[in-house]
Amino acid sequence: MDDVQVKKLEQIAHRKKIRAGQPIISDEEPVDFFANVISGAIKLTKTLPDGRQQIVGLLFAPDFLGRAYSKNNPYSAEAATDVEICTFPSVAFERLVGEYPGLQRRLFQHTLDELDAARDWMLLLGRKKAEEKVASFLYMQARRSLLTAGVHKGTPGAAAFELPLTRSDIADYLSLTIETVSRQLTRLKTSNVIRLNTNRLIMVPDLNRLAQAAGQESGRI
Amino acid sequence: MDDVQVKKLEQIAHRKKIRAGQPIISDEEPVDFFANVISGAIKLTKTLPDGRQQIVGLLFAPDFLGRAYSKNNPYSAEAATDVEICTFPSVAFERLVGEYPGLQRRLFQHTLDELDAARDWMLLLGRKKAEEKVASFLYMQARRSLLTAGVHKGTPGAAAFELPLTRSDIADYLSLTIETVSRQLTRLKTSNVIRLNTNRLIMVPDLNRLAQAAGQESGRI
DNA sequence: CGACATGTTGAACCTCATCAACCGACGTGG
């Protein structure tokens, strides 16, 4: 993205802080903005009429929130942690997208990535066991922590990070119950695949072992 | 899409017939074409190293097969029934997309729809019970049959159609076993929500009852 | 007709959900 675009974006942008647990968009109301995640974690959720819930996506910085070509989001978004976002009014943003094809391309790319992630998750939801699910989630977070921390700041093959979700959110993400999440975490702990410093701080001594517990061959990034 | 575009598309297109069960693209080989589905059903699958499989998408006419901006498909595609597709070599197609922004927009739209569908399915995979899953699948097919049949050719609120998948594929789509699929079908049959003429021919006397069995309020299209 | 694929049905087992009790941390009001 060149300087001109960045400038124009900044002109229409508006920063916003949101407390953990606060709703950001609802599946029942039209949405009139797009947003960039600056910090924190946002969960996208779907809910059955009787209240059963599923988290269908997680957004971290520098992810993008918003649905092109439609005001009707088929899901809700809620701050999972305290969140900072940078919003753009739909109208202005869409005009900008029209002017800069490169921007549309980026949005498209991003959507393709989200689709890939969603399909990966379908495999997890449908075919993995509870322990594999929890391990997969931890593995995903561990890799994310390595990326955001820049180059490795610890032993290679190891990782340490803070969970961005409560047990309840993890359960909704993995289609489990909080109890099962808790049990599987202690299982992974007692088998020395992970170490739990506090409830939220995770230490992974050997990423390959975690990947194996997750059911995916250790190879893939 | 205007006439010029259609003409250009036809120039680079190439028709192809594929027998049920034949692979179309593999997650291990790069893909060098895009395709339109003319007839039949294509399943997109993901597989765990140990063989557990999940269908992450179904394509029918006039759906689109192919991944923009990347040669590496993270999934495999296989003909679920006998299939007819219309392929376009990647190079020529991408050049065309570059020339006609409207075409890119359409691809984008299509990807957004796929993403919505994937997330809907995540809710189903994670939170629905076996009977709701099977009913949801049938409901989806029933609505599709109504759309493709044009205006209603039978009693309003009813539908009849042929299943495009074997029990085994349905199981892989819903994350169940063939046995469970079979049992739930007979349950729905004995409770008169559906009628099974042959193994593949389904009759739905009351779509609302089916929608209810699917766990979604009857309202939505 | 036999062989093979597809589908159904039954019985036993297992994973995970459910219900319930408990713990520690935190904040609030008396």
Added chain:
DNA sequence: CCACGTCGGTTGATGAGGTTCAACATGTCG
């Protein structure tokens, strides 16, 4: 300052929904 409720999390006992294993039915094709 302490009792209290609340929230997030852990642990245990029990049971149900689905898987697994196995037998059987049905249909199709050479």
